[in-house]
Amino acid sequence: MLLAIDCGNTNTVFSVWDGEKFLCTLRTSTHHARTADAYFTWYSTLVNHYGIKADISDVIISSTVPRVVFNLRVFSDRFFGCRPLVVGKPDCLLPIPPRVDAGTAVGPDRLANAVAAFDRHGGDVVVVDFGTATNFDVVAEDGAYVGGVIAPGVNLSLEALHQGAAALPHVDISQPEHVIGTNTVACIQSGIFWGYVGLIHGITDRIKAEYARPMKVVGTGGLAPLFATGEPLFDVIEDDLTMHGLTVIHKYNKDQGNL
Numbered sequence: 001m002l003l004a005i006d007c008g009n010t011n012t013v014f015s016v017w018d019g020e021k022f023l024c025t026l027r028t029s030t031h032h033a034r035t036a037d038a039y040f041t042w043y044s045t046l047v048n049h050y051g052i053k054a055d056i057s058d059v060i061i062s063s064t065v066p067r068v069v070f071n072l073r074v075f076s077d078r079f080f081g082c083r084p085l086v087v088g089k090p091d092c093l094l095p096i097p098p099r100v101d102a103g104t105a106v107g108p109d110r111l112a113n114a115v116a117a118f119d120r121h122g123g124d125v126v127v128v129d130f131g132t133a134t135n136f137d138v139v140a141e142d143g144a145y146v147g148g149v150i151a152p153g154v155n156l157s158l159e160a161l162h163q164g165a166a167a168l169p170h171v172d173i174s175q176p177e178h179v180i181g182t183n184t185v186a187c188i189q190s191g192i193f194w195g196y197v198g199l200i201h202g203i204t205d206r207i208k209a210e211y212a213r214p215m216k217v218v219g220t221g222g223l224a225p226l227f228a229t230g231e232p233l234f235d236v237i238e239d240d241l242t243m244h245g246l247t248v249i250h251k252y253n254k255d256q257g258n259l
C-alpha cells in the first residue's frame with residue numbers, strides 16, 4: 001500500500017492507497033518541528049478510527065516546506081521500513097522534466113499538479129492551485145511544467161490586511177451579496193472575493209494570450225469551488241489533483257524499476 005504525503009506551507013495531507021483504490025485521507029497543520037513519533041501517533045489513531053488495515057510498503061512525499069522532510073523520512077523508515085520517494089529530489093524520476101531557468105527549484109506540488117493534469121487531460125493546461133500561495137502552473141503539450149505565476153494566497157491576503165491595518169478585523173472568506181459593502185466586514189469580503197475573481201480571470205487570460213494555443217483551466221485546492229460560483233473561471237475543478245500526481249509519479253518510478 002502507498003502512503004502519499006502532500007505537505008503544504010499551511011496543511012499536511014496523508015492519503016492511503018491500495019493499488020488504484022483510495023482508502024482514506026488525513027489532514028493536519030504543517031509544523032516543521034513535528035517528530036516522526038508524533039506523525040505516527042496521529043496517523044495510527046486516525047487509521048484505527050476509520051477501521052483501515054493499512055499495510056504501508058511505499059511512501060511518496062511532496063513538501064513545499066524543506067524542513068519537514070527530515071522527520072517524514074525518519075517516520076517512513078522507522079514505522080514502514082521504507083525509504084520515501086521525495087518529489088523534486090534527483091532520485092525521484094519524473095515522466096517529463098520541467099523546462100524552466102537553470103537552477104530553479106520548482107515547487108514539488110507544482111510538479112505533481114503538472115503530472116496529474118497531463119495524465120487526466122493531456123497537455124495545454126493551466127492549473128490554478130489555491131494553497132498558502134495561489135499558483136498557476138502551465139503544463140505544455142508534452143506534459144512538461146513550463147512555468148507559471150505565484151500570487152499571495154487568499155488567507156494570506158486576509159491575514160495581511162488584518163495584521164497591517166489596526167481597525168480591520170480578521171474576516172473569513174465568502175462571496176459577498178453586493179460589490180459595494182455597507183459595513184467593514186462586507187467591504188473586506190468584497191475586496192478579497194472580487195479581487196481574486198479579477199486576479200484569476202486576468203492571469204488566466206494573459207497566460208492564454210501568451211501561450212497562444214487553446215488551454216484548459218483546472219482549479220484545485222479547497223477554495224476553488226468558492227471562486228467558481230457565478231463566474232466561469234475553470235473548465236473543471238479537481239480537489240485531488242496534487243495527490244493524483246503523487247500516485248502517478250510513484251507508479252512511474254515503479255515501472256521504471258527505480259523502486
Ligand SMILES: Nc1ncnc2c1ncn2[C@@H]1O[C@H](COP(=O)(O)OP(=O)(O)O)[C@@H](O)[C@H]1O
Binds near residue numbers: 153
Ligand atoms: N474550503 C475551505 N474554506 C476556507 N478555507 C480553506 C478551505 N480549504 C483550504 N482553506 C484554507 O486555505 C489555505 C490553504 O490551504 P491548503 O490548500 O491546505 O494550503 P497548503 O497546501 O499551502 O498547505 C489555508 O489557510 C486553509 O485553511
Ligand SMILES: CC(C)(COP(=O)(O)O)[C@@H](O)C(=O)NCCC(=O)O
Binds near residue numbers: 010104107131
Ligand atoms: C509556490 C509555492 C510556495 C506554493 O506552495 P503552497 O502554497 O502549496 O504551500 C511552492 O510551490 C514553492 O515553494 N515553490 C518554489 C518556487 C517555484 O515553484 O518556482
Ligand SMILES: [K+]
Binds near residue numbers: 008131132242
Ligand atoms: K498545495
